[in-house]
Amino acid sequence: MSARFKQLSGHTLFWPLLTLALLLVANGIFNPGFLALQWREGHLYGNLIDIVNRAAPLILVSIGMTLVIAVRGLDISVGAVLAISATVAAWMIGGALVVDHGVTTAVTRLPMPVAIAGALGVALACGLWNGLLVVRAGMQPIIATLILMVAGRGLAQLIGGGQILTIYYPPYFYLGNGFLLGLPFTLFVVAAIYALTHVALNRTALGLFIRAIGVNPVASRVAGIRARLITIGLYMFCALMAGVAGLIVSSNVKSADANNAGQLLELDAILAVTLGGTLLTGGRFSLAGSVVGALIIQTLTSTIYSVGIPPQVNMVVKAMLVFAVMLLQSAEFRTTVRGWLVRTERRA
Amino acid sequence: MKIRSLLLAAVAVLPLLAACSGGKSDKGGADRPITLGFSQVGAESEWRTANTRSIKAAAKAAGIRLKFSDAQQKQENQIKALRSFIAQRVDVIAFSPVVESGWETVLREAKAAGIPVIVTDRAVDVTDDSLYTTLIGSDFVEEGRRAARWLIDDMKDRKGPINIVELQGTVGSAPAIDRQKGFHEVIDADPRFKVIRSQSGDFTRAKGKEVMEAFLKAEGKNIDVLYAHNDDMAIGAIQAIEEAGLQPGKDITVVSIDGVKGAFQAMMAGKLNATVECNPLIGPQLMDIVKKVHAGQTVPKRIIVNESVFDRSQAAAAFPSRQY
Structure with missing residues (x-):
């Protein structure tokens, strides 16, 4: 094995990127047309575009989750917060379709900027609640956020009156369906948020602080880092990401479904973060890794749909693929395999 | 064990409650409202929401006390809800099963407790037909x-x-x-x-x-x-x-x-x-059957709701009268 390869494979992003590349290549071989991109209706069209578009909410939530996990936290309420945000936005924009002499017009309850601000405000409040429970009340993060995970959907249903809220306001649909320069608008939202977060982490001391808190919260506080404030802030950021994801999801399907929106999102986000090489024990994290992790998960889902696997065994196939991916990513497993290979080589 | 002790507690408390409300403890009490425990699938679609609304409204109109539980599309939630209805000794249980199979045990418990069960909207797959009284819903x-x-x-x-x-x-x-x-x-x-x-x-x-x-x-x-x-x-x-x-x-x-x-x-x-x-608007029909079942009358094993097919030529005309 050359030194160059060793150096390359030592990079955090190497294995996640390799996994994603393998998945896409395998799809390209066994599933002709999967990688094809076309120009249709003034925008790019193809499975790859779908994957990016569909993965957008998961990417955002994974970015938030990465930072929470980096300070030894966990937020399992993201799915519920997504549902709350989606429902609040849908409710505030309103679902009145007035039919007047055969002419249908969409009527909003509140202006769209107010609705978006309202939804994100509620999401931030959810994050503050989580942060306070963890930092001030000293609860274990998984339990503290479990409260909102369970109660949040109830809250969302309360807002929506237990119904799916349909949105009849075309300008709102742009967020989740629109195209800018031939690419999905969500891609730009994700890129902007990723860039901002990256700058905040690397051009200020914030990244260093987060790593310090993750490695040793007590020592970092003694050293003068405002660990509690930063931790609360990160929970709020994570919830905000879930809130933006909620806007995208509700805009994409033009409705808000309090029961099903963002279901099991927390697990997918944790999986994405792990696939990206972030340690669940805190301290070491990779934002880019989480983005790649989220893309891997969505590629798996899209693969299952386009290969034509019978729906009854969907879950099993997905689990097996995730299992294989996790094995590939495990440094320990790779060492073991290398050990076997070396031994068989010697014997031969 | 837990359920049994809950049941026992419920049974022990029941006569007390009944005594408070005028000493009518037998089931056929005319002035005591019928209690119906209903376990809904969830709120996964507009159809389901209309179904829920219809049932709630019809129960109110019929003077039936409704204990409503939303299973959020999970069978385990629904089984829990049915068990709690049994523990609370409701008069009639109705439910719209999330999936077809896996209902034998809980339906046996309901039967043992003497509570009639009405299945709505979706069928259940059980070996013993006597586990439920009737199935009302679409084919x-x-x-x-x-x-x-x-x-x-x-x-x-x-x-x-x-x-x-x-x-x-x-x-x-x-x-x-x-x-x-x-x-x-x-x-x-x-x-x-x-x-x-x-x-x-x-x-x-x-x-x-x-x-x-x-x-x-x-x-x-x-x-x-x-x-x-x-x-x-x-x-x-x-x-x-x-x-x-x-x-x-x-x-x-x-x-x-x-x-x-x-x-x-x-x-x-x-x-x-x-x-x-x-057609999800089965509320009134359901309440009728609840009353009949509670009064001990026999009802058909399968009750089908009236339905038709609509295409584009009929859509505009039918739209204003659609309730769901």
Whole structure:
């Protein structure tokens, strides 16, 4: 094995990127047309575009989750917060379709900027609640956020009156369906948020602080880092990401479904973060890794749909693929395999 | 153990409660309102919401005390709800099962407690028929057949092969199984038709859209017909078809089941071709049966709701009178 390869494979992003590349290549071989991109209706069209578009909410939530996990936290309420945000936005924009002499017009309850601000405000409040429970009340993060995970959907249903809220306001649909320069608008939202977060982490001391808190919260506080404030802030950021994801999801399907929106999102986000090489024990994290992790998960889902696997065994196939991916990513497993290979080589 | 002690506690407390309310502890007490425990699937679609509203309103109008529980599409929640109804000694239990199988134990418990059970909307798969009193709801197999018949009639002048993609409901649920069965029964007899893709869209718009996107990428212009097990999935899929630059209703014929308002709007816009009605407004009929069952009268084992098929020509006329 050359030194160059060793150096390359030592990079955090190497294995996640390799996994994603393998998945896409395998799809390209066994599933002709999967990688094809076309120009249709003034925008790019193809499975790859779908994957990016569909993965957008998961990417955002994974970015938030990465930072929470980096300070030894966990937020399992993201799915519920997504549902709350989606429902609040849908409710505030309103679902009145007035039919007047055969002419249908969409009527909003509140202006769209107010609705978006309202939804994100509620999401931030959810994050503050989580942060306070963890930092001030000293609860274990998984339990503290479990409260909102369970109660949040109830809250969302309360807002929506237990119904799916349909949105009849075309300008709102742009967020989740629109195209800018031939690419999905969500891609730009994700890129902007990723860039901002990256700058905040690397051009200020914030990244260093987060790593310090993750490695040793007590020592970092003694050293003068405002660990509690930063931790609360990160929970709020994570919830905000879930809130933006909620806007995208509700805009994409033009409705808000309090029961099903963002279901099991927390697990997918944790999986994405792990696939990206972030340690669940805190301290070491990779934002880019989480983005790649989220893309891997969505590629798996899209693969299952386009290969034509019978729906009854969907879950099993997905689990097996995730299992294989996790094995590939495990440094320990790779060492073991290398050990076997070396031994068989010697014997031969 | 826990349930048994709960039951015991409930039984012990019951006479006290009854004594407070005037000493009428026997079941047929005329001035005591009937208590109905109802366990709903969830709020996964507009159809379900209308179903819930109808049941709540009808219970109120009939003077029946309703204990309503939402299972959020999980069988374990529903079994828990049924057990709590048994522990609370409600007079009648009604429920709309999330999936077909796995109800034997809890229904036996209800039978042992002497509480009649009415199954609504979806069927249960049990070996012993006496475990439930009656099944009130739509005939899903027939709905599947109707969708297929409409399609064959609509396509009678077209030459084969006609490629169909199918969006199935929640895997294992009665409507998904039966709507697939009924549809295939009829469509398989016509050699022009072929179902080329079939995948679950979980009865939701988001999944319907996501799966349809993948179908469109995989099959492209080969798709002639979309058959969705409910309107919401079709509405999601219609968005996917439009985004692919095709015209739903024209390039791809779309037929779905339920007849919710959203489907009528889609038909008026020319994007959906037909919807097979599946009437959720069973509240009044259900309350009637609850009263009959409670009074000890015999009711038929299977009660079917009145339903029809709507296409685009009837959509505008029927829209104002649609309640769900």
